[in-house]
Amino acid sequence: MSNSNIKGSCQCGGASYESTADPVFSAHCHCNHCKKTTGAGHLSAICVPQQSFTLQGKTTIFETTGDSGNVIQRHFCPTCGSNIFIANEALELVFVMAGTLEDVEVFKPELEVFCMHKASWDQTNPELQSFDKMPD
Numbered sequence: 001m002s003n004s005n006i007k008g009s010c011q012c013g014g015a016s017y018e019s020t021a022d023p024v025f026s027a028h029c030h031c032n033h034c035k036k037t038t039g040a041g042h043l044s045a046i047c048v049p050q051q052s053f054t055l056q057g058k059t060t061i062f063e064t065t066g067d068s069g070n071v072i073q074r075h076f077c078p079t080c081g082s083n084i085f086i087a088n089e090a091l092e093l094v095f096v097m098a099g100t101l102e103d104v105e106v107f108k109p110e111l112e113v114f115c116m117h118k119a120s121w122d123q124t125n126p127e128l129q130s131f132d133k134m135p136d
């Protein structure tokens, strides 16, 4: 049984997920990979421990290498194309796309990362803690 409300699915419902843990943190990412992934100004994600995360259904994986040198896996639905989550196996973390949540209000953004790549037209809450890159 899950105490958290971190559950959701892709647009067609072919892939769904759940996390039994509370978020480690919640953030907007402005890096260029995330802009390509979302097709928008930034990606919004809830970070949870990999061991708390379960996936049902099939995803297709696109791998990219982050600034840290870690390879990360971007999981999307092969049917509807929704980006669902990103796995960082080196850090054993999963970043769940906030827009795929059953209840999107579960996402409470705390910080913004890779603001050095932020688009001038992408306005977010100026009160959020912001970082040029990824904080340690």
Ligand SMILES: [Zn+2]
Binding pocket: 010, 011, 012, 013, 014, 015, 077, 078, 079, 080, 081, 082
């Ligand atoms: Zn789908």
Ligand SMILES: [Zn+2]
Binding pocket: 029, 030, 031, 032, 033, 034, 035, 043, 114
């Ligand atoms: Zn990013």
